[in-house]
Structure formats: C-alpha cells, structure tokens
Amino acid sequence: MDLTPKRVLVISTGKSNSLILNHAQNEFVMLLKEVNLDVISFFSQDIEAIEKSTYIGKGKLEEIAYYCFNYNENHPENKIELIACNFELSGLQKKNIESITNLEVIDRTFVILDIFEKNARTKEAKLQVEIARLSYLQNHLIDEKAEYAQVTSGSGHNKGKGEKQIELSRRQIATAINQKKKELNAIKLSRRNSRSKRINNPIPKICIVGYTNAGKSTLLNRLVKMSKEEKTVLEKNALFATLETSTRAISIYGYPTFFMTDTVGFISDLPIYLVDAFRSTLEEIKEADLLVQVVDISDPFMEEEIKTTQAIIKELGADQIPMVNIYNKFDLIPGPLPFLPKENEIIVSLLEESDVIETLKFMLLMVTKNWQRVKITLPYEIDFSTFSKENYVLSYIPKEKGITYDVLLNPAFAYKYKNLN
Ligand SMILES: Nc1nc2c(ncn2[C@@H]2O[C@H](COP(=O)(O)OP(=O)(O)OP(=O)(O)O)[C@@H](O)[C@H]2O)c(=O)[nH]1
Ligand SMILES: [Mg+2]
Structure with missing residues (x-):
C-alpha cells in the first residue's frame, strides 16, 4: 500500500x-x-x-x-x-x-x-504473507456474470472461449499459490533440519507466545543480552513487529542452557489466511517443552487477549504443552499487585533487570519440573560452568572434598555425575 x-x-x-x-x-x-x-x-x-x-x-x-x-x-x-x-x-x-x-x-x-507485508523481513515471512494475500484475493473475487474473457487466440482452437474471467483468475491465483508454496517448502525443509537437531537435543525448549506488543521479543532480547550473545531480535512499540520465529540458545552463567523461540504475535480475529500461511513457522510451538505466554497487564482487555492466544494455541494443536503466564508491563499500572499470581504465573516489568532474572528462574523451575532434585558432592575437577549449564544448580556449598550442590539434574546428563558422588 x-x-x-x-x-x-x-x-x-x-x-x-x-x-x-x-x-x-x-x-x-x-x-x-x-x-x-x-x-x-x-x-x-x-x-x-x-x-x-x-x-x-x-x-x-x-x-x-x-x-x-x-x-x-x-x-x-x-x-x-x-x-x-x-x-x-x-x-x-x-x-x-x-x-x-x-x-x-x-x-x-x-x-x-x-x-504483515510491511513487516516481513525474511524470505520465509515474505512468502507466507504473499500466500495469505493470494488466498485472500482468491476468496474475494466477484463472480460477475457480465465478465467473460477471450482466453485463446484465434488459432481455431477455441478451448478457452467464453471462459469466465473469474475462473481464469482463480486458476492463475491457484498456480501462483502453488508456486510460492513450493518455494516455501524448500525453506521449510532446511528449517526442519535445524529443528530436528534441536528436538533430539536434551536441552529444554521454551516458546514465547502471546498477543501482539505484549513484550515477547523484549523477553528474548533481555535474556540474549545476559547470555552475552549479540543476535537480538527486533522489539518495537508496533503491532506485529515480529513475523518470524527466531530461536536462540540462552546460556547465562550459573543457569542451565535452554532454547528460546520468539513467535509472531496474535490478535483477535486473526485472519484464517494468516494462521494457515504461518502454520509452518508456528509449528515450532508444538515442539516446545514449555509455552510462556507474555501478557500486557496494563491492557484492560488482557482477559480477552489471553483467551485469543489460548484459542490459537488450541487451533495449532499445542494445547497439551504446559503453559505459564508472564504478566508484563507492571510498571505501567499504579499501586500494588492487582491480583495474587498463581503457581504458574508471575507479575513483572521486563524493563527491570531484577525482574528479568526472576522471570528466568521462574521459567527454568517450570521447564525442569521432571528433573530430579538431589544433594550431590562433586570433586573440584568437575567444572562448575559445564555442570551448571547442563543442570539447574539451586545452591552450592564449597567443602573440603568438593562442592556440595542442591541441584535439579537433567535426566539426560545424570549418568555423568551420579557415580561421582
Ligand atoms: N512500559 C513497559 N514497556 C515494555 C515492557 N516490556 C516491553 N515493553 C515495550 O513494549 C513494546 C513491545 O515490545 P515487543 O517485545 O516488541 O512486543 P512483542 O510481544 O514482541 O510484539 P509483536 O512482535 O508485535 O508480537 C516495546 O516498545 C517494548 O519496549 C515493560 O515491562 N514495561
Ligand atoms: Mg515481537
């Protein structure tokens, strides 16, 4: 436009x-x-x-x-x-x-x-928006009886003569959609390859979801910055700033490493063309161990927005995955906590560094729920940095023979440490 x-x-x-x-x-x-x-x-x-x-x-x-x-x-x-x-x-x-x-x-x-068209940056996002746009067009063609097109030239071969313009346009659009879907599939394949590497990886996978402009990209970026990685994603006071899912490995000293994925924001009545077109990008949600829903607590309609997000998660077939709520932008509402957060909820302002750390700990406790909590003493030769990247160290006390950890052991790595005890 x-x-x-x-x-x-x-x-x-x-x-x-x-x-x-x-x-x-x-x-x-x-x-x-x-x-x-x-x-x-x-x-x-x-x-x-x-x-x-x-x-x-x-x-x-x-x-x-x-x-x-x-x-x-x-x-x-x-x-x-x-x-x-x-x-x-x-x-x-x-x-x-x-x-x-x-x-x-x-x-x-x-x-x-x-x-979406304005904000699409990657080839994949662009193709998805084009497909959505074409599907919209296809559904909005008007069948005008007066409009007939002469399709073929006069070679005595009158195959298309009298064909309705609408049918011709429908076919052209369908061909264009197929062409774009093929291009998209090629990209999807390579995305799937890097994804399958992650799926087989015992490192926890967290996916951020939620209404547009709630602070999803902000959460990812704050954590990326803490992990000293420079590859941040775009965060902006705009609707649908993010159109691509971006996954980053978050590795912050003293905390277990995990994958975190930022996704496209949702909105009520998100057009079906877009949900369909973005299905491949959103597929990633299904492979998460934990969904983190970011909610703008200063928005008077947050309840409706939560419902919208949940409906889309269900539509994508990801409603079996555990979900926690991060009520963000607490700085924008006056006074004390508006409600007491439940076990799977936290109220924060992601602009505050201390709140980002609280959020990090909260998410990690939620995603490591099936890890076994043990007290274990390990010799000093075991590198703290590696040990705490693979497991969730809650506290530790240095002793004469080694370090005694209170730790949640990642089941995939437990074999490495249990016999050292
Ligand atoms: N006041 C305040 N603003 C915040 C807070 N967290 C994020 N923001 C701002 O909210 C705006 C939207 O943040 P994003 O992280 O881009 O939101 P998003 O959920 O990724 O949005 P989409 O990509 O459009 O779905 C930005 O201008 C952020 O700086 C917060 O705790 N308090
Ligand atoms: Mg975003």
Whole structure:
C-alpha cells in the first residue's frame, strides 16, 4: 500500500458506547496507524445477523454515505478518502458498500495483511504473507456474470472461449499459490533440519507466545543480552513487529542452557489466511517443552487477549504443552499487585533487570519440573560452568572434598555425575 497518510472512516459492529466496542475500535485504530491511516469518524451498528449483500444494514450505509458526502463538502482539504470495516467482507459486500458510499472500502483482514507485508523481513515471512494475500484475493473475487474473457487466440482452437474471467483468475491465483508454496517448502525443509537437531537435543525448549506488543521479543532480547550473545531480535512499540520465529540458545552463567523461540504475535480475529500461511513457522510451538505466554497487564482487555492466544494455541494443536503466564508491563499500572499470581504465573516489568532474572528462574523451575532434585558432592575437577549449564544448580556449598550442590539434574546428563558422588 502507498504510504501517504489517508483519512478513513471506520465501521464496526457492536453496542454503541459499550466497553467491548470501544476496545475493538481502539485496537483497530492502532492497526490502521501501522499502515498510515488516520481515523476521522466512527460508525457502528449492533447487528444480530450479517446482511448477506452489505454485511451491515443498508439504511446504516446510506446514513454513512450521506455523512461522508456532507463531510467532504465541508472539508474539501481533508476529505474522507477511505472506509475501513473492522470485520472481514466478502468481495460482493465490499463492492456493494463501495457503490453505496462512493468511496473505496477495505476490511480488517486487508489491513492486517498490509501490516504483515510491511513487516516481513525474511524470505520465509515474505512468502507466507504473499500466500495469505493470494488466498485472500482468491476468496474475494466477484463472480460477475457480465465478465467473460477471450482466453485463446484465434488459432481455431477455441478451448478457452467464453471462459469466465473469474475462473481464469482463480486458476492463475491457484498456480501462483502453488508456486510460492513450493518455494516455501524448500525453506521449510532446511528449517526442519535445524529443528530436528534441536528436538533430539536434551536441552529444554521454551516458546514465547502471546498477543501482539505484549513484550515477547523484549523477553528474548533481555535474556540474549545476559547470555552475552549479540543476535537480538527486533522489539518495537508496533503491532506485529515480529513475523518470524527466531530461536536462540540462552546460556547465562550459573543457569542451565535452554532454547528460546520468539513467535509472531496474535490478535483477535486473526485472519484464517494468516494462521494457515504461518502454520509452518508456528509449528515450532508444538515442539516446545514449555509455552510462556507474555501478557500486557496494563491492557484492560488482557482477559480477552489471553483467551485469543489460548484459542490459537488450541487451533495449532499445542494445547497439551504446559503453559505459564508472564504478566508484563507492571510498571505501567499504579499501586500494588492487582491480583495474587498463581503457581504458574508471575507479575513483572521486563524493563527491570531484577525482574528479568526472576522471570528466568521462574521459567527454568517450570521447564525442569521432571528433573530430579538431589544433594550431590562433586570433586573440584568437575567444572562448575559445564555442570551448571547442563543442570539447574539451586545452591552450592564449597567443602573440603568438593562442592556440595542442591541441584535439579537433567535426566539426560545424570549418568555423568551420579557415580561421582
Ligand atoms: N512500559 C513497559 N514497556 C515494555 C515492557 N516490556 C516491553 N515493553 C515495550 O513494549 C513494546 C513491545 O515490545 P515487543 O517485545 O516488541 O512486543 P512483542 O510481544 O514482541 O510484539 P509483536 O512482535 O508485535 O508480537 C516495546 O516498545 C517494548 O519496549 C515493560 O515491562 N514495561
Ligand atoms: Mg515481537
């Protein structure tokens, strides 16, 4: 999409002045900002059922058309140029709304696709967005009976004559999708190879999931920095800043090494095209030993966001994996703890280094739950650095004959140490 700012009118559904509608509208405004669209006015209708040809009622659309016409007459310098619907439209609905309002219309899916397109950096992310975009197009082609295309040239071979434009376009799009899927598969293969190396590795695997802008990449980056690795990932106050899953080995002195994966953020009503297109990147979630859900505690709608994340995890078939919640951005809410965290929850601000360490310990205790806790005395020849990278050392006391550890032993490495005791 071209990047000059445009003025838009937003249409939503829901009870006017309700909290839910307000939240949905605010979130949509943030999405629109990401693609340089300024909201001028809001309209909403509380609909019981979707109107097949226009999604919301025709009367409402006529009211909107009238409003836009008057507004544009009175603001010739600042005209409303576009209508953005906070729901997904069919091709026919879009066309009908355009003809009633005389303005170009885009829907929620289109906006999210644009943001993904803008933020895709790797070849894999780019291909996935292109596939999602093509699938969206395929589903939004309008069957216009008048449009027939002359496909073949006049060689007496009239195979395509009279073929509907829509069928031709569908076929072209399907071919393009197949082509891109092939390219993606090649990339997936190499991703799978490095992944299978990790799967067979006894090192714990933690995957960060959660709503967009919650602080997932921040968590990974803070830990990467502590482990003196320089390969951080992009963290940014923006929606869908991360589109690729990035895995880093986190090795912080005194703590066991683990793999940590950052993933694409979720949002309510994440278009199915995107969930499908990103399935291969998200597959990694299924191989984690622990899912860490980062939640923005300052967001008044965090409960809904948690539900959204859980629904997507379920849809991906990863809901059997243990999950813990990190309530982040505590610095943004005034006063004491808003609730008492349960055993699998922690409230933090990842901008605070001490909280990052608390989070690290919390995650490690959760991911090492099936490791055996023992008191073991090892001779001084056993290197502390290696021992604490493979196992989780909770405390240690140097003694005459060696060091006595209170430690959670990684079952895969226990054989190395047990007979030294
Ligand atoms: N105030 C405050 N801001 C934070 C905290 N943690 C992260 N942020 C900010 O929140 C913004 C989003 O952080 P990211 O880590 O990029 O969020 P994300 O979850 O990876 O977002 P997506 O990649 O879009 O899904 C950044 O501007 C961070 O600096 C926190 O504890 N407090
Ligand atoms: Mg991110």
